[in-house]
Structure formats: C-alpha cells, structure tokens
Amino acid sequence: MSTMTTTVSPHIRSERTTQRIMLDVIIALCPALIASVVIFGFRALLLTCVSVAACVLLEFVWEKAMKKPVTVGDLSAVVTGMLLAFNVPVGMPIWEMLIGDVAAIILVKMLFGGLGCNFMNPALVGRIVIMFSFTTDMTTYAVPKLSYPIVANVVDAVSTATPLTFMDRLGWDSFPKLLLGVHGGVIGEVCAAALLLGGIYLIIRKVIKPIIPLCYLGSLLLFSWLFGGAQPVLSLFAGGVMLGAIFMATDYVTSPFTNWGKVIFGVGCGLITAAIRVFGNYAEGVTFAILLMNILVPYINDLTMTKPLGGAVEK
Amino acid sequence: MNKKTSKWKILTNGIFKENPVLILLLGCCSVLAISVTVSGALGMGAAMTFVLVCSNVVISLLRKIIPDKIRIPCFIVVIATFVTLVQMLVQAFVPALYDALGIFLPLIVVNCIVLGRAEMFASKNGVLDSLLDGVGMGLGYTLVITCIAVVRELVGSGTLYGVRIIPEGYQIGIITQTPGGFFMFGAAMALLIYCLGKKGRHFDPRIGCDGKCGNCNFNCENREDNLKLYENQAALEAAAAATEAEKEGNKA
Numbered sequence: 078m079s080t081m082t083t084t085v086s087p088h089i090r091s092e093r094t095t096q097r098i099m100l101d102v103i104i105a106l107c108p109a110l111i112a113s114v115v116i117f118g119f120r121a122l123l124l125t126c127v128s129v130a131a132c133v134l135l136e137f138v139w140e141k142a143m144k145k146p147v148t149v150g151d152l153s154a155v156v157t158g159m160l161l162a163f164n165v166p167v168g169m170p171i172w173e174m175l176i177g178d179v180a181a182i183i184l185v186k187m188l189f190g191g192l193g194c195n196f197m198n199p200a201l202v203g204r205i206v207i208m209f210s211f212t213t214d215m216t217t218y219a220v221p222k223l224s225y226p227i228v229a230n231v232v233d234a235v236s237t238a239t240p241l242t243f244m245d246r247l248g249w250d251s252f253p254k255l256l257l258g259v260h261g262g263v264i265g266e267v268c269a270a271a272l273l274l275g276g277i278y279l280i281i282r283k284v285i286k287p288i289i290p291l292c293y294l295g296s297l298l299l300f301s302w303l304f305g306g307a308q309p310v311l312s313l314f315a316g317g318v319m320l321g322a323i324f325m326a327t328d329y330v331t332s333p334f335t336n337w338g339k340v341i342f343g344v345g346c347g348l349i350t351a352a353i354r355v356f357g358n359y360a361e362g363v364t365f366a367i368l369l370m371n372i373l374v375p376y377i378n379d380l381t382m383t384k385p386l387g388g389a390v391e392k
Numbered sequence: 393m394n395k396k397t398s399k400w401k402i403l404t405n406g407i408f409k410e411n412p413v414l415i416l417l418l419g420c421c422s423v424l425a426i427s428v429t430v431s432g433a434l435g436m437g438a439a440m441t442f443v444l445v446c447s448n449v450v451i452s453l454l455r456k457i458i459p460d461k462i463r464i465p466c467f468i469v470v471i472a473t474f475v476t477l478v479q480m481l482v483q484a485f486v487p488a489l490y491d492a493l494g495i496f497l498p499l500i501v502v503n504c505i506v507l508g509r510a511e512m513f514a515s516k517n518g519v520l521d522s523l524l525d526g527v528g529m530g531l532g533y534t535l536v537i538t539c540i541a542v543v544r545e546l547v548g549s550g551t552l553y554g555v556r557i558i559p560e561g562y563q564i565g566i567i568t569q570t571p572g573g574f575f576m577f578g579a580a581m582a583l584l585i586y587c588l589g590k591k592g593r594h595f596d597p598r599i600g601c602d603g604k605c606g607n608c609n610f611n612c613e614n615r616e617d618n619l620k621l622y623e624n625q626a627a628l629e630a631a632a633a634a635t636e637a638e639k640e641g642n643k644a
Contacts, residue, residue, distance in 0.1 A: 176564055184575075210565040 095192070098329075099152035101284045105275035106159050106324065112258055112268035116221045117167040121264045125162040127171055131178040132158035139187045153192045157181055160200035163265020163320060164364075165207065167219045173211045177203035197371045198331050201364050208364070218261035240315040241360040245307035255314040266317040276323035285327040288336060292343025293322040293350075300351035318350060321363035331371040338374075338381040345370045402521055406528030413536040414584045418504035422496045423537050424573040430553045433541035434534070435489040436496065439478045441530025443500050444509060446474045448526035451514040458515070467510040468501065475500045505533060540576050544568055 113121040132154040140147045161181055165174050181203030186195045208215045218239060240247065240260050247255075254260055258268030266272075279285045294313055301309040313319075326332060326346055333342050346366045353362025412418050419440075426436045450470050451458075458466045479497050483490045490497065500506060509529055514522040545551055548568030550558035566572045 172562075206566050206571075209569055209571070210563075210567075212565075 095151040095153065098284055099156050101279060101282050102156050102324070103152065103159065105278045105284075106156075106163070106265070108271035108274045109163065109265050109268055109320070110159070112271040113163075113167075113264045116258055116267060117219060117264065121167050124165065124167070124169065124171065124174060124264065125159055128162035128174055128178055129155050129158035131175055132161070132182050135178060135182040136187065139183060140191075143187075145191075148191060151192060154182060157186070157199045157203075160265070160320075160324060161203045164200065164204040164263050164317070166215065166217055166263050168217060169207075169211075169214055173207055173214060176210065177207040179203075180206040193330055195330055197368055198325050198328050201325055201368055201371075204364055205368065218263070220261065221259045221267070239360055241312065241354065244312055244315065247308055247311055249311070252311060252314070255311060260315070262315075263317065266320045269314040269319045272319040272323055276319075279323070279327075285323075286336075286339065288339040289326050289332060289343040289346075290322040292340050293326055293346045294318070296344040296347025297351050298347075300348050301355060304351055304355040306351065306355040312354070316354075316361045317363040321350075321367055322346070325363075326367050326370075331374060333374050333377045333381065335378065335381040335383060338377045341377050341381065342370050342374065345373070399521070399524060402524045403528045406525065406530070406532040407535060408532075408584075408588070411532045411536060411584065412505040412508070412529050413533055414581045416505075416508065418508050419533065420577065422499065422503065423533075423540065424570070424577060426493065426496055427537050427540040427544055427573060427576070428548070428568050429492065429545050430538060430541045432489070432492040433537040435482070435486070436493055437530070437534025437537055439482065439493070439497060440500060440503070440505070440533050441527070442478055443471065443474045444506055444530045444533075445523060445526035447471045447506055448509055448514040448522040449519055450474075451510045452517060452519045452522035455515045463511075463515065464507075467507060467515075471506050471510070472501045505529060536580065540573075540580055544572060544576055548572060 110122070110125060133149050136154045137147060137149050140149075158178065161177050162174065165177070181199035184206075185197055185199040185202045186192065189195050239262050240251075240255065256268075256270045258271070260267060276285075276290060280287050297318060298309050298313060301312060306312060322343075326343065333339055346363075349366035349369055350362045353359055353365060359365075406412060410416060413420065413423050422436060422440075426432050447467070447470050451467055454466070454470070475498060478500070479490075482493070482497065509525060513525045517525070542552065544567050545553075546557060547564055548566075550556060550560065550563045564572075567576070
C-alpha cells in the first residue's frame with residue numbers, strides 16, 4: 078500500500094526541459110562561433126568566453142545575494158552571454174562588453190524576475206546599452222583576417238564598414254563572400270552560412286518553428302524592394318538580420334505564442350528593419366526592430382488568442 | 393510646542409514623506425532633462441525653490457480674493473511673474489547657467505510642482521505655512537535632482553561639478569542620455585521607497601489624495617464611501633442646476 082503515491086496531473090512528462098532547449102541553441106550557435114574564430118582570430122573566442130562567464134556569474138551572484146533559488150543550470154545565461162558577444166565587433170574592449178552583460182542580466186532579466194519574465198531580449202538590450210555608450214568602438218569593424226576586402230576602394234588598413242553601408246556598389250559576384258562571412262561586421266553576424274546551418278538544426282530539433290524567421294526574412298525582402306533599397310536579396314545576407322531572425326526574434330519569452338501572432342511579429346520586424354535600413358540614419362535596424370516588436374508581444378498575443386474548440390461563443 | 397512640531401513637519405514634509413519628485417511624481421520632465429550636470433541641477437533647484445516660495449506666499453495672501461472658478465489662470469499669472477523675474481536675473485548675472493538650463497527655465501511656469509503646491513497647499517493655508525511648504529518642497533526637489541545629477545555626471549561624463557574624476561575614455565555614455573535619465577530616476581524612486589519601508593514608514597499611496605476617488609485606481613478603505621459621496625454630490629449638483637434652469641425658464 079505504502080508504495081503507491083497519488084499525484085496530480087500532468088503524469089506524462091516530456092524530455093524537453095529548458096536546459097535541453099538551451100543546450101540545442103548553444104549547439105546551433107557553435108558553427109557561427111567556429112566561423113568567427115576562423116574569420117577574426119582567437120579574440121572572438123576570448124570575447125565569447127568572457128561574456129558567457131560574466132553572464133553566468135552575474136546571475137549566480139544576484140540570486141545568492143537576493144536569497145533566491147539558483148537557476149544558472151538552465152543554461153539561459155550562457156545563451157545570453159554568447160548572443161551578446163556575437164553582437165560586438167572583435168576589437169571591442171572587454172570592460173565595455175561587460176557593461177552590456179550587466180545591463181542584459183541584471184537590468185532586463187533579474188530585476189524583472191529572471192527567465193520567463195524579461196520583457197525584452199536581454200542580449201539585445203545589452204547591445205543597445207553599449208551601442209549608445211561606446212558608439213565608436215561598436216561600429217569599428219575589424220578587417221577579416223582571412224581575406225581581401227569585399228570592395229577594393231572602401232578598404233582601410235584598420236577597420237572596414239558593414240557591407241550595408243555600400244550595398245549599392247555590390248554585385249552578385251560578392252554573394253559567396255557574404256555567405257561565408259569574409260566582410261566587416263560583429264563577431265556572430267558575418268557568416269550567414271553558419272547561422273543558416275544553426276537555424277536548420279534548431280528547426281529539425283523542433284526548438285523553433287520556422288514561422289518567425291521566414292516571415293522576417295520574407296517581409297524584409299519585400300519591403301526593402303518596395304522602399305527602393307539597394308540589392309534587396311543580397312542585403313538579407315549582410316548585417317545582423319540572419320542572427321536576429323534565427324536566434325533573437327525566436328526567443329520564447331519575448332515572441333508571441335500563437336502562429337498568427339508569430340506571423341505579425343515576423344512581418345513587423347521585417348518592416349521596421351527595412352524602414353531603418355532604407356530611410357534611417359543607422360546602417361542596421363535589426364536590434365531596434367526586434368526590441369520594438371518585443372514590446373508589442375503582449376498585445377499581439379491578446380489579438381491572436383485562439384478560441385477554445387467548442388467553447389462558449391461571445392455575443 | 394505642538395505648534396512648533398507641526399511647523400517643522402510642514403517644512404520636512406517636502407523633503408522625504410511627500411517628496412515632490414519621487415513620491416508625488418510631479419515635475420519629472422525637468423528632473424530627467426537637467427540632471428546631467430551637478431551645476432545645472434543646483435541652478436535649476438535654486439530657481440525652482442525661489443519660484444515655489446514666492447508663488448506660495450503670494451497665492452496664500454490672495455487666497456481669499458481669488459474666485460474659485462478662475463483660480464488656475466490666477467495661479468499661472470502669479471507663477472509666470474516670478475518665473476520671468478528669475479529668468480531675467482539668471483540671464484543677466486549667470487549667463488552660463490541660462491544657456492545650460494535652456495527652455496527648462498521658462499518652463500517652470502507650467503511645472504506641476506509649483507502649480508500643484510498652489511492648488512493643494514497655498515490656496516488652503518496661511519502665509520507662514522505656505523512659505524515653509526515652499527521651502528520644503530523646493531529643497532526636496534533640489535535634493536533629488538542633485539543626487540541624480542551627481543551619479544549621472546560621475547558615471548556618464550567622469551566629472552563632478554566640472555572637475556574630472558574618472559580619466560577620459562572610461563565613461564558610460566548612455567547614463568547622460570535620455571534612457572540613463574529614466575533609469576536613474578526609477579532607481580532613485582525605488583531606493584527612497586525601500587528606505588522608507590526599512591524605517592517602518594511604508595509608502596502611503598493616499599498621499600496627495602483629495603478624496604476624489606473617481607480619478608484614482610488605488611483601493612483604500614475610504615474608496616467606496618467616497619465614491620458614493622461623490623456620486624451623491626454630483627446628483628445634488630445636477631438637481632440644483634436643473635431647478636435653477638427651471639427658475640430661469642419661468643422668469644423668461
């Protein structure tokens with residue numbers, strides 16, 4: 078008799094834990110990390126490791142200090158750290174990146190109650206904070222170690238610009254370089270092929286649904302073409318849009334949970350990104366697009382709430 | 393003795409318990425904009441305190457003459473007079489401060505703290521009490537804006553009252569920009585409420601309450617009674633207006 082225990086539902090448990098999902102995301106980010114080490118050298122790896130360590134440590138220290146259960150084991154801080162490091166240029170001073178880590182973990186995540194309560198993507202807020210604080214360092218992109226600059230006459234011995242600033246001078250012959258990532262940019266965004274590989278892994282593992290990335294990329298293509306942006310197809314492979322669409326816009330906490338909501342979210346991101354790229358002062362608008370849509374997520378969820386099957390009809 | 397303590401209370405009221413910026417949440421615009429440098433914050437605080445004290449005194453003197461229906465325009469005229477005075481004085485004697493404060497100096501006219509104290513306090517209390525209230529509120533404002541400015545100038549520009557403390561190149565620029573202002577403001581608010589809680593004096597949401605529960609979302613124990621009272625009063629007023637209109641109609 079005593080061996081039988083009565084428990085409340087759910088009785089069937091899935092193997093899909095937060096830890097497992099985050100581990101999948103980390104695995105999916107690895108191709109891009111390897112590519113960036115090949116392209117920019119070992120400082121890319123150093124920055125990533127420091128950022129990850131800082132994020133995990135900050136979360137641990139905060140939870141200890143606030144006498145809360147320690148949740149660093151769910152690996153979400155590791156993902157935040159990796160994504161933030163992917164968003165800085167390889168020449169970024171380490172202390173400046175650490176300010177971003179503090180903003181991401183303390184300001185956006187822990188002050189609002191930890192994983193699941195952050196109202197914006199922590200890594201992107203970290204990026205915004207260091208972007209506004211250290212604009213010069215954040216937009217000084219190192220020339221890839223691997224190769225020759227993508228367009229001969231925009232070369233500078235120390236730094237180069239993101240291809241987005243001279244999109245109108247690019248032709249289809251530069252497509253392989255954009256795909257493989259031998260051009261200026263932040264650590265994680267340059268190698269579109271590696272990011273796509275990671276994205277396919279996530280979709281096969283059913284960690285993310287392909288709706289948001291496809292809507293984002295599709296609407297960005299459509300709107301850049303409508304707004305008259307230079308090289309709409311090529312510009313999908315330049316700048317941070319691949320990293321943003323696959324890894325940041327699909328964050329569970331800060332994206333809608335209904336399918337139609339995901340469509341609205343993706344199209345909104347694409348629209349804002351295209352508008353900033355074509356009309357704005359900034360070369361890149363992915364960060365602003367995703368953060369602005371993050372704020373709208375609760376409303377999108379309300380708007381697209383599915384009606385329960387056989388539920389009462391509201392009159 | 394009792395009277396003395398109550399005067400003391402009126403003076404200190406504005407500094408902690410009913411701090412105009414952090415508890416009443418009035419006049420936030422100038423706090424966010426001017427708290428970038430300590431010198432600007434001190435100047436703004438001084439200008440604000442001067443206007444608050446003078447307008448409180450004059451409005452308190454005039455409180456029995458000003459008709460109730462046009463009291464707000466009357467308050468604004470009094471306040472605008474003193475703001476113009478301050479503006480001219482600052483422009484003449486401290487031109488650097490005049491440039492630093494910019495549009496926010498003339499905007500004291502429509503600053504909610506000045507108008508709010510005129511409406512909530514000076515129009516209902518005696519001259520001495522209003523003077524003390526003006527001094528307390530002005531000091532509370534100056535204290536908050538200066539504290540925020542010390543942190544923002546030190547972290548964001550690496551200087552303190554224009555003196556370099558942190559070497560060039562180690563500043564966090566976002567703190568001096570708008571998002572940093574909002575963040576520091578929120579942090580200061582949280583800190584004050586935390587400190588009040590530690591001292592056992594919990595933040596009271598009814599501070600500044602005028603019993604008009606229709607404008608408020610807080611569920612206090614008086615809410616239902618007040619709402620009923622408010623409704624009854626509205627009904628009575630409507631009835632009175634109706635009978636008056638009827639009389640007018642009869643006369644015609």
